Amino acid sequence: xxxxxxxxxxxxxxxxxxxxxxxxxxxxxxxxxxxxxxxxxxxxxxxxxxxxxxxxxxxxxxxxxxxxxxxxxxxxxxxxxxxxxxxxxxxxxxxxxxxxxxxxxxxxxxxxxxxxxxxxxxxxxxxxxxxxxxxxxxxxxxxxxxxxxxxxxxxxxxxxxxxxxxxxxxxxxxxxxxxxxxxxxxxxxxxxxxxxxxxxxxxxxxxxxxxxxxxxxxxxxxxxxxxxxxxxxxxxxxxxxxxxxxxxxxxxxxxxxxxxxxxxxxxxxxxxxxxxxxxxxxxxxxxxxxxxxxxxxxxxx
Amino acid sequence: xxxxxxxxxxxxxxxxxxxxxxxxxxxxxxxxxxxxxxxxxxxxxxxxxxxxxxxxxxxxxxxxxxxxxxxxxxxxxxxxxxxxxxxxxxxxxxxxxxxxxxxxxxxxxxxxxxxxxxxxxxxxxxxxxxxxxxxxxxxxxxxxxxxxxxxxxxxxxxxxxxxxxxxxxxxxxxxxxxxxxxxxxxxxxxxxxxxxxxxxxxxxxxxxxxxxxxxxxxxxxxxxxxxxxxxxxxxxx
Numbered sequence: 051x052x053x054x055x056x057x058x059x060x061x062x063x064x065x066x067x068x069x070x071x072x073x074x075x076x077x078x079x080x081x082x083x084x085x086x087x088x089x090x091x092x093x094x095x096x097x098x099x100x101x102x103x104x105x106x107x108x109x110x111x112x113x114x115x116x117x118x119x120x121x122x123x124x125x126x127x128x129x130x131x132x133x134x135x136x137x138x139x140x141x142x143x144x145x146x147x148x149x150x151x152x153x154x155x156x157x158x159x160x161x162x163x164x165x166x167x168x169x170x171x172x173x174x175x176x177x178x179x180x181x182x183x184x185x186x187x188x189x190x191x192x193x194x195x196x197x198x199x200x201x202x203x204x205x206x207x208x209x210x211x212x213x214x215x216x217x218x219x220x221x222x223x224x225x226x227x228x229x230x231x232x233x234x235x236x237x238x239x240x241x242x243x244x245x246x247x248x249x250x251x252x253x254x255x256x257x258x259x260x261x262x263x264x265x266x267x268x269x270x271x272x273x274x275x276x277x278x279x280x281x282x283x284x285x286x287x288x289x290x291x292x293x294x295x296x297x298x299x300x301x302x303x304x305x306x307x308x309x310x311x312x313x314x315x316x317x318x319x320x321x322x323x324x325x326x327x328x329x330x331x332x333x334x335x336x337x338x339x340x341x342x343x344x345x346x347x348x349x350x351x
Numbered sequence: 352x353x354x355x356x357x358x359x360x361x362x363x364x365x366x367x368x369x370x371x372x373x374x375x376x377x378x379x380x381x382x383x384x385x386x387x388x389x390x391x392x393x394x395x396x397x398x399x400x401x402x403x404x405x406x407x408x409x410x411x412x413x414x415x416x417x418x419x420x421x422x423x424x425x426x427x428x429x430x431x432x433x434x435x436x437x438x439x440x441x442x443x444x445x446x447x448x449x450x451x452x453x454x455x456x457x458x459x460x461x462x463x464x465x466x467x468x469x470x471x472x473x474x475x476x477x478x479x480x481x482x483x484x485x486x487x488x489x490x491x492x493x494x495x496x497x498x499x500x501x502x503x504x505x506x507x508x509x510x511x512x513x514x515x516x517x518x519x520x521x522x523x524x525x526x527x528x529x530x531x532x533x534x535x536x537x538x539x540x541x542x543x544x545x546x547x548x549x550x551x552x553x554x555x556x557x558x559x560x561x562x563x564x565x566x567x568x569x570x571x572x573x574x575x576x577x578x579x580x581x582x583x584x585x586x587x588x
Contacts (some may be wrong), residue, residue, distance in 0.1 A: 211455050218441055218452045225439035227423040228402070229504060230456035 053307075055184045057300040063189035064272070065296020066196035070251035071273025072280060072288035073200065074244040079282050081220035081240045082133075087148040089248050090270030091155035094263060096121045096249030097256040098159050101170055110173035114253060118246045125245025129238040159263045170256035192254045199250055200289055203243070207285075216240060268324060272296070275331045281344020290343060295327055302326045353414070355380040355508050355540045356401070361409035363393070363400040363564075370396040372564040373409065378508070378542055378557075380414075383534055385543040385551040385572070387585055388561035394544040395436050397561070398510045401542075402426050402433050413508065428456055432501030432539075436512040438493045442486030446477055449485050449496055453503035462505065469537065470499040473529050491522035498526070502533065508540045509533075515547045523547075527554050548585040552576045560585070 071089060078086045086092075096117050103113035128151065136144050174191040207213035219226040219236035226233050251273075252266060259265055272295055280291025303323055310316045334341065356378040363371035371393050378384045386394045400407040403423045411418050418426045427433070441449050450470065454463040471478040474495040480488060485496060494514055501509055514530070515523040531554060533539055545551035552558060558575040560568040568575065575581055 211451065214444075214448060214452050215455045218444065218448075221441050221443055222439065224404070225435070225441060226452075227404075228427060228433050228435060228439060229453040229500065230424050230427040231452075232422075232424050 052184060054304060057304040058297060059185035059189060061297035061300035062293060063185075063192045063296070064300070065276075065293035066193045067251050067255045067269065067292075068272045068276040068296050069289040069292025070196050070199065070247050070254075071270060072276035072292040073203070073285055074247040074251070075273060075277045076280075076282060076285050076288040077240055077244040077247070079277075080285070081216075081237055084144055084148070085274075086244065087145070088151035088155060089244070089273070090266035091152045091159075092121070092124070092245055093248035093252030093270075094266040095155045095159050095252075096245075097170065097252035097261055097265065098163050100249075100253045101168065101256070101261055102163075104171060110171065114173075114250075117249055117253060121245040121249035122242040125242040126238045128245075129241035133241075134234065156263050163263075165263055168261040170253075170261045172257035188257060192258075195250065195254060199247065203247070212239075271324065272299070272327055275327045277341075278331050279334045279341055281341025283345060284341065284343045287341055287343030291341065294342075295330060298330055299323045299327050353380055354378060354412070355382075355414050356542060357410070357412040358397075358401070359410040361397065361400055361407060361411060363396050363405050363407045365396075365405060370405075370564050371400060371407075374559075374561065374564070374566050376559045376566060376569065378540055380507075381534070381538055381540055382557065383531075383541040383543060383555040384557040384559065385545055385555035386559050386561055387545065387548050387551060387575075387581075389585075390546070391563070392561040393564040394561055395512055396564075398433060398435075398512050398542070398544055401510065402431065427504065430505070430507035431510065432504045432506030432508070433510040434497045434501045434512060434514065436516070438497040440485045440488075440493045440496060442484070444485055445482050446485055446488070446496060447481045449500055450477075450503050453500045457505060463503070466503055466505060470502055473502075473533065474499055491518050491526070494518060494522075494526060495529075498530070498533075502537070502539075506539060508542065511541060511543045513544055513546060515545060515550060523550065530554060548581070552586075 071093065074089050075086060078084060099120055100113050100117040103116055104110060108116070132147065132151070136147060172188045172191070174187040176186070176188065207217055215226070215231045216236045216239060218229070219231055219233045220240065223233045226236070255269060256265065273292065276292030276295045277288045278291070279294055280287030280289065303326070306322070354377045358377065359375045360373045361371055361375070362369060362373050374393070374397065376384070386397060388394050396405060399405045401411050401418070403418065403421050403426050407419055409419060413426070413429050413431060416429060418429065441452065444452065450467060457463050476492055477495055477499060480492065485493065488496060498514070514526060527550060530541065534541055543551055543555055552572045552575060555572050558570065558572050559566050560575065560581065568578065568581065
């Protein structure tokens with residue numbers, strides 16, 4: 051029982067990270083119809099920036115906001131300078147640019163900070179919560195910070211006029227222009243926010259997987275899985291999808307472990323976690339292509 | 352009475368193909384002018400060109416201020432409310448959000464609140480459905496919402512692209528009655544593009560007839576209505 055609870059807790063903590071990444075992916079997809087393949091590397095780069103601030107002596111809770119501000123600025127600049135000229139370019143050109151960004155962030159991180167694996171200090175005490183042995187403070191921190199960010203973003207989009215303007219720009223750019231909204235700047239802001247969300251994910255996960263340029267590659271796949279499962283057009287769905295993938299992958303590994311313990315047969319376990327995640331994606335997309343919460347766009351001819 | 356809108360020698364292009372071949376017309380402040388013509392005549396293109404939505408050359412003056420080459424949002428901020436072809440509803444937002452988003456550029460909170468009240472006086476049906484998702488409204492209600500969205504900008508000039516399209520006759524009459532009230536009470540000048548010539552000539556005081564991107568006739572509505580060519584081609588009798 052204890053092991054099951056541990057797995058669920060760990061699944062929720064991981065799921066929080068996937069949810070943040072999935073949200074970042076969906077935010078950019080909904081407003082630009084593009085998948086930001088560089089999202090993982092941008093998050094990794096942000097984690098390094100945060101590490102640098104801490105290395106220079108700043109406390110974590112100063113380094114994190116500074117990193118978020120930096121990431122926001124970089125996100126806005128990327129949209130304004132690199133992606134703006136590509137607004138009408140063919141899809142493949144844009145994809146190539148994203149992959150280029152991926153490579154640039156990856157190599158830049160390696161060049162500046164080397165590929166040596168670094169430990170990343172967690173702001174949360176390295177003890178088990180309430181001595182329970184089920185969940186650690188850092189995992190609780192991951193869940194709380196992620197959920198906190200998600201709630202803030204939800205309130206921003208739902209209750210502020212800038213949030214409404216951004217939603218309108220993403221839903222119908224022409225109509226948004228016709229009510230005086232500068233759609234180009236809304237896109238840039240969306241990119242800035244997505245980059246910020248990604249940076250929080252990177253910083254939260256770094257203490258767990260250790261800081262090095264390859265840190266986020268696999269995690270982005272899980273985030274992607276979460277976004278697809280929830281529905282690539284639905285921000286709420288993406289968040290739910292992230293948590294679902296996080297818990298499910300641990301559940302399947304747990305069941306596999308139990309099976310092995312009972313029968314001595316190793317069918318599935320920790321080594322297949324990524325496979326399981328991808329299988330979940332394939333299953334959901336086959337049965338419900340728009341994702342669990344996404345909607346099918348019906349176009350009248 | 353000065354002209355709220357003056358268009359001189361306007362040309363417009365969709366890519367390499369030219370849709371408007373140098374049209375000229377004007378709209379007096381407080382007046383209602385209609386652009387008539389068959390499908391493909393260039394009526395919608397004219398509205399789009401005024402708003403900077405298509406590549407255009409020539410002179411467009413909004414209350415004396417030149418706007419050719421300006422991006423759409425800049426033209427809108429000069430006080431132009433464009434009710435586009437197909438309504439342009441934000442289908443996934445609620446009725447209230449559709450109206451609120453149009454007030455995004457306005458600073459004067461009390462004026463916005465007053466305009467919202469005005470919108471509900473004209474279209475009480477929208478107040479009933481205020482929390483409903485806009486995409487679930489009927490065609491007539493979405494048209495009312497589109498007009499209201501333009502009103503929430505606090506415009507001096509409204510451009511209306513085929514407001515009667517796809518709507519039942521009774522609803523169309525109701526909407527046109529309200530448009531007259533908006534013009535008289537809120538002092539909003541209107542440029543109306545309509546395929547339903549009879550309806551348009553009833554509402555407007557001046558009319559221009561377009562054919563393949565050129566103005567072929569202009570005059571007061573009374574003159575245009577009584578012209579035999581017009582009657583045969585556009586009014587069906």
